[in-house]
Amino acid sequence: MLAYDFMRTAFVASGVVAILSGLVGYFLVLRNQTFAGHALAHVGFTGATGAILVGIAPLWGLVGFTLAAGLAMGALGEKLSARDVAIGMTLSLALGFGLLFLHFYTAFATQATALLFGNVLGVDREALWSLVTLSLLSLAVLAVVSRPLLFASLQPELAEARGVPVRLVSVAFLGIVAVAVSESSQIVGVLLVFTLMVGPAAAARNLSPRFGVGVALSAALALGEAWGGVTLAWFTDWPVSFWITALSATVYGFSFAPYGLGVLKARARRAGGGLSAAP
Amino acid sequence: MSLVSFEGVTLELGGRTILSDVGFDIEPGEFVGLLGPNGAGKTTLLRAILGLVRPRAGRILVDGRDAARGQRAVGYMPQVRGSADLRWTGWDFVASAAGGHRWGLPRLDAAGKAEVAWALDTVGATALARRPLGELSGGERQRLLLSQALLGRPRLLLLDEPLISLDPAHQRGVVELVARLGRELGLGVLFSAHELNPLMGAIDRVLYVGRGRAVLGTVDAVITGPVLSRLYGSPIEVVRTGRRIFVMAGDTEVEGEAHRHDHHGHAEHHHAGL
Numbered sequence: 370m371l372a373y374d375f376m377r378t379a380f381v382a383s384g385v386v387a388i389l390s391g392l393v394g395y396f397l398v399l400r401n402q403t404f405a406g407h408a409l410a411h412v413g414f415t416g417a418t419g420a421i422l423v424g425i426a427p428l429w430g431l432v433g434f435t436l437a438a439g440l441a442m443g444a445l446g447e448k449l450s451a452r453d454v455a456i457g458m459t460l461s462l463a464l465g466f467g468l469l470f471l472h473f474y475t476a477f478a479t480q481a482t483a484l485l486f487g488n489v490l491g492v493d494r495e496a497l498w499s500l501v502t503l504s505l506l507s508l509a510v511l512a513v514v515s516r517p518l519l520f521a522s523l524q525p526e527l528a529e530a531r532g533v534p535v536r537l538v539s540v541a542f543l544g545i546v547a548v549a550v551s552e553s554s555q556i557v558g559v560l561l562v563f564t565l566m567v568g569p570a571a572a573a574r575n576l577s578p579r580f581g582v583g584v585a586l587s588a589a590l591a592l593g594e595a596w597g598g599v600t601l602a603w604f605t606d607w608p609v610s611f612w613i614t615a616l617s618a619t620v621y622g623f624s625f626a627p628y629g630l631g632v633l634k635a636r637a638r639r640a641g642g643g644l645s646a647a648p
Numbered sequence: 649m650s651l652v653s654f655e656g657v658t659l660e661l662g663g664r665t666i667l668s669d670v671g672f673d674i675e676p677g678e679f680v681g682l683l684g685p686n687g688a689g690k691t692t693l694l695r696a697i698l699g700l701v702r703p704r705a706g707r708i709l710v711d712g713r714d715a716a717r718g719q720r721a722v723g724y725m726p727q728v729r730g731s732a733d734l735r736w737t738g739w740d741f742v743a744s745a746a747g748g749h750r751w752g753l754p755r756l757d758a759a760g761k762a763e764v765a766w767a768l769d770t771v772g773a774t775a776l777a778r779r780p781l782g783e784l785s786g787g788e789r790q791r792l793l794l795s796q797a798l799l800g801r802p803r804l805l806l807l808d809e810p811l812i813s814l815d816p817a818h819q820r821g822v823v824e825l826v827a828r829l830g831r832e833l834g835l836g837v838l839f840s841a842h843e844l845n846p847l848m849g850a851i852d853r854v855l856y857v858g859r860g861r862a863v864l865g866t867v868d869a870v871i872t873g874p875v876l877s878r879l880y881g882s883p884i885e886v887v888r889t890g891r892r893i894f895v896m897a898g899d900t901e902v903e904g905e906a907h908r909h910d911h912h913g914h915a916e917h918h919h920a921g922l
Contacts, residue, residue, distance in 0.1 A: 513751050520748025523741060526726035527796070530698040531749045532718020578780045580740045580754070 370603045375490055379609070382492045382500050383595040386552040387565060389504045391591030392511065393549040394570035395584050396542065400522045403567045405442060405543060409550040410559040411460040412438040417484050417554070418470035427484065428499055431551035439547030443540030487558035487610045489599065500552055507548045514541050519580070556595065557610045564610075565591055568617035572624035590620055649712050651676045651804050651836040652697060654862075657706035659689065659696055666692045668860035669706070674838065676803065679830045680864070681847040682840035684857035685880060685902065690840040691727060693857060694806045697838070698724055711803060718749060723802035723835075725793050727809045734782030738792045741781060742768060745796045767795040770833075771825060787818030794825065804836045805829070811841055819846045826850070844871065845892050871895070 370376050397406055413431040420430025471481050483491060492500070511518075521528040521535045529535050553562045573587035598613035605612075650673035659667040666689030674680055682690050695701045696708055699716040708715040710722060743756055743764045756764065768774045773791045776784060784792070790810055797805055807826065811819045823839075827850040830837045841847055844854070844867070854871065855864045858879030863870050870876075871893055876884040880897065887894040895902050 512753055516750060516752050516754040517748060519744050519754045523744045524726070524748075524796070527724055527745060528748060530695075530700060530717065530722070530724045530726070531745070533749045574735060578735050578737050578740070580736065580744070 370600070375492075376599070376603065378492055378494065378497050379489045379599050380596060382497050383489050383556050383599055383609075384592055385501050385504045386549075386556045387569075387591040387595035388588045389507055389549050390553050390565040391569045391573075391588035392508070392584060393545055394566040394568075394591070395573060395587040396511075396515075396518060396522065397546060398567060398570040398574060399519075400542075402543075402546070403563070405439075406546060406550055406562060406566050408442075408456060408460055409435045409439055409547050410554060410562040412463045413551055413554055414467040414484060414559045415463045415470070417559075418467040418474070418480075421480060422470045422474050426496065426499070428496060428551065428555060431554055432503065432548060435547035435551050436544060439543035439550075440540055443543035444536070446536060446539060483558070484554070485558045485560045486608065487554065487556050487561060489556045489609050490602075492555065496555065500555065503548050503552060507545045510541060511545050514538050518542055557613055561610055561614055564614045564617040565595065568621050569594060572621045575621075575624035575628060594620060650674060650709070651678070651711060652838070653707075653709040655707045655709070657696070657708055658704040659692055659701060660704045661689070661692050661701065665860050667857070667862060670860075670862045671706075672855065672862060672864040674804075674836055674855075674864070676836050677830065677834050678853065679827060679837045679851045680839065681844065681851040681854045682838055682857070683842075683844055683854060686842075688857045688859070688879075690857060691808055693862075694724075694808055694838065694840065697804075697806060698722060720800050721803045723797035723800065723805045725797045725805070725807045725810060727812065735780050737780055738773065738777035738784065739764065739768070742777060742792055742796045742799075746799050763799060767798040768792075770798060770829065771795040785818070786814050787821055790814065790818075790822050791825065794822075794829070798829070798833075801833075802835065804838070807837065807839045809840050809842070811843075811846055816846070823847055823850045844895070848891060848893070867893070 371380070394406075397403055413435040416430035416432075416434025417427035418430070419434070420427045467484075474480065482488075517528065517533045517538050518541075520531075521533050521538050525535060549566060550562055553565045557565055569590035570587040572590055573583045577583045577586055594613055594616040597616050598609050598611075601607070601612040601616075602609040652674040654667075654670050654672050657667055657670050658665065659670075682693065684690055692701055696703060697710060697715055699719065710719055713719075743760075744754065746756060746760045746764050748754075765774070768777050771791045771794050773788070773795050776788050776792065781789060781792075794807075794810070797807070805826070810822050810826070814822065823846055826837055826839060829835060838855070839847065839851070847854075848867070851867070853865060854867050855862060856870050856876070856879055858876075859881050861879055863875055863879065871886055873884055873886050876886065876895060880902070882897055884902070885896045887896055
């Protein structure tokens with residue numbers, strides 16, 4: 370399967386994007402901002418379709434629109450969190466415009482499917498380089514802000530008092546999220562961004578109580594799910610995105626097992642304790 | 649030199665005057681209880697000392713310098729506890745604050761780890777820190793938060809309502825722990841609370857705020873009918889039974905009432921979790 374150029378490209382592209390998504394997703398889940406990831410993907414759809422209409426690569430439309438939206442969300446901060454109806458309307462409008470742009474573009478169906486559900490096998494050399502460059506940039510920014518970001522995520526008030534520029538950190542993070550969402554859209558599509566950005570991170574949080582382990586695990590799970598998806602698609606001829614969502618959901622489901630075992634053990638211990646305490 | 653000085657300070661929040669031309673001095677090593685009616689501005693006063701709220705007029709000096717964000721001399725335990733993942737270990741939670749204001753990857757060097765270990769040991773939470781936050785009681789989590797406030801070896805601790813939602817036994821435990829830390833580390837402490845009684849016997853003085861004013865003095869000097877009537881703006885009677893003090897407005901105990909509902913202008917920020 371690796372004899373084909375498009376398969377090698379698919380492995381590299383999905384791998385790079387998965388690692389970025391896994392790392393960014395961990396903070397996204399930690400900050401309870403998974404909805405932001407979802408919202409940015411919707412906005413990205415408009416950007417991508419608009420880009421196709423004017424004749425540039427959809428990735429740049431995605432990045433441009435999600436980045437602008439992400440930075441705006443970060444700048445507005447808590448003012449947004451209480452306005453889910455307004456956000457919902459804006460997102461619907463964004464998708465509506467995306468639909469309109471597609472309507473003007475003739476090759477409607479294939480483009481729409483690729484944008485909504487992803488098409489990693491269609492990634493070309495040029496797009497691959499864009500993905501890799503953007504990933505490295507995002508990871509570099511994440512590396513710089515990760516320490517104050519972690520602090521501000523756990524203890525916003527204390528972080529502010531200690532001199533962390535909380536607003537700046539929050540804006541920078543949503544900028545990174547925007548890029549990660551755009552990249553994930555290239556692999557699994559705007560509708561399934563959750564599967565790469567939130568699934569592995571949520572599972573990693575279930576599996577490890579340590580921060581460092583959790584972050585590494587999140588990236589590893591995302592990578593495993595992405596590569597697993599590409600491999601299974603090769604053997605079954607079913608869509609890659611389907612397999613990634615299936616693996617992501619399966620891993621997330623099994624990630625509750627250790628917690629469930631813990632509860633059972635605690636229950637057994639309590640029952641045992643009760644017996645030995647009896648006369 | 650005083651640890652905290654308010655010189656003719658006027659504080660405003662959202663167009664409302666919280667303090668008007670207020671002056672007082674807190675000395676190093678002193679344990680001060682911060683009390684006052686709901687919405688009187690206890691949290692705002694603490695945030696002003698942290699440099700998060702700028703005074704409209706006057707000066708706030710902390711350790712001889714103008715109050716500003718990021719002061720090493722001040723340790724802070726906010727009332728809003730963030731939204732920590734309850735599956736995390738206490739260690740990771742406390743460690744996130746160690747050097748958390750610096751850019752870069754969240755990794756601790758040996759000195760940073762030693763600092764976290766010291767802070768945990770000082771509050772007797774070394775064993776607790778190995779367990780996930782979700783398994784800890786409210787009082788145990790307060791101890792972790794307290795150790796977090798000690799990081800950076802401050803000279804002043806600002807504690808915003810550490811007793812909230814704790815039962816009386818745990819309240820006593822937290823007050824005794826703070827008093828011990830103050831003595832052993834020579835810390836000045838400003839400890840806000842809804843009720844005076846859990847603090848009795850531990851505090852040196854009390855700072856009572858209300859209706860734009862603030863009075864700092866011993867319990868005997870401040871917790872009196874005339875002083876509190878002025879701060880509440882209505883007739884207040886102080887009833888003492890043994891070691892307990894009840895602040896009454898008519899037939900109602902005002903502090904006890906205040907304890908049951910918690911609105912500080914911050915209520916909408918309350919997260920699940922810690």
